[in-house]
Amino acid sequence: MLKAKDTIEATRAAFRWTIPERYNIGVDICDRPALRDPEALAIIDVAADGSAAEVSFGALRDRSNQLAGAIAAMTEPGDRVGVLLPQCVETALTHIAALKAGRISLPLFTQFGPDALLHRLKDSGASMVICNHEGAAKLAGLRDALPELHHVVNIDDPDPQGFAAICRAQPTAFDAVDSKACDPAILIYTSGTTGKPKGALHAHRVLLGHLPGVEMSHNFFPQPGDRIWTPADWAWIGGLLDVLMPALHHGVPVVACRFKKFTAKAAFQLMQDHGVRNAFLPPTALKMMRQDTDVPPLTLRSVGSGGETLGRELIAWGERAFGTTINEFYGQTECNMIVSSCMALAPAEPGVMGFGVPGHEVEVLDIPSGAPLGVGDEGAIAVRAPNPVMFLHYWNNPAATAEKFLTVGDTKWLLTGDQGRKTASGRIAFVGRDDDIISSAGYRIGPAEIEDCILAHPAVQMAGVVGKPDALRGTVVAAYVQLMDGTEPSDLLAAEIADHVRQRLAPYEAPRIVRFLPDMPLTTTGKIIRAELRRRAETEAAKEANMPPTQGVPP
16 A cells, blocks of 8 residues: 655655465455455445445445355356446446456446447357346347357346346355466456457456555545545446455445436536545546536545546646546556556646556656657657556467567566656656657657647537648648537637647647547547547548648648
8 A cells, every 4th residue: 555655756665565475356355344344335336316225345245255156156267257237236246256256357338339249258258248138138139159158147137047046046155266366357358449459368466556556546545534436437447447446445435326328417416415535537527527617516535537638727627626636647458557646746747647656667668779768758658567457468369468568688568559758757748659649741749739738729628639641741730629519610710729729839730630520439438539530531631632632721
């Protein structure tokens, strides 16, 4: 656990990893806190109609033991158990039970369509899925293509093979598998921003590896009275390993809520109704909440955000709305929570992700030499291996696993695939993904800074920036913009947005093309799909190559 010191340097110097040889996530986040106080509150399960049920650690232990017994009877050790459920107590129970039983839990997003589900279930070879009626209906049409999927258990089904029935048939005592910390535990697929989603296999130790980053991003979490919530689905690493599991590890109550549709008003109301003190709010949620001027009184102690770079405008708004500075953090499915800001240690530096989290050696490297770069130099963001938060390997993909690492002498680095630079304060600034960097007329341009600048324009809700092929300059900056509700697109507004960037950043960073979109293409985790924007830009450029030149936004 992080010890609160006066500076990041002192905090880093005081930190030591404690990774036991034998460790099981399911036991750690359920049985251990239940042993301490079985009546302690674990989960506040908020239904779609707003009603809430409180679940204690003792109940979580007993119910997960029953489910673990059922899973052990129906599957083999090491089998993958899919969890196709929204935020609810059954989701937590299934992950805990699968891990206690020595199986590998497989988080699945309820909004996945048939192709996305088929890819993950077929690639993983899952033998069991626990779902609700909606998930069961989706899976019904896929079963013929999934010969290894033997059991689909529906939490809404009362029949003898339904969730409640298989649990009732088992005792509330279960001897959890005495797993090693390095044994496989969770198979979580990447969001697919740069290609087909890959299964990142994590060991039980991954939760322990997450803790310093979670504690830092929530101003030395936990503190007395803490209670945490996130709109991020527990099917993603941000919801599962940044919120649910670390909170249960620390005995902090978690609010579970399955909104039919996320709205700012509903989010504010939920936090107020349930006394939320800590929140992980992805940038997309923050941008939507920023439009709501009616912010109720809140009791937030900490707010963390990650997934896309925050800018000065969002951080300033957050301070006014929440009464606390949003701590930005950074990571990815393969190696998460490795960089974070922390207002308890140092004021935020807008546009900069934060410091390397204690326990993680994060550098900006020159590629291919692997040499660390100096302040201000742009290079590859990398994390030194071995590291407890780091994935074991990609499922059935040794070639992609090998490409993820760089060995320089005796030092092995995991390459995040992102470009960044170190600041004079020792923080790391995100520039863009390797394939997002725009090369225009000799300039190397990162999209994040431009998106941040465009977002500060009062008419803009979301912005995505990519390179568009150009015969003269090689590539030009193209901005795709989703406007605030009630704002109409126009050529005049496009020129105004371009000039907004020109005046605040630099002429070469100003978009020469501004296009308005009714909806920004986003991954299911709320990240802008720049690959889709690039396809739009490339298609437009190809059409223009066969047409007379058209006038874009003036340079």
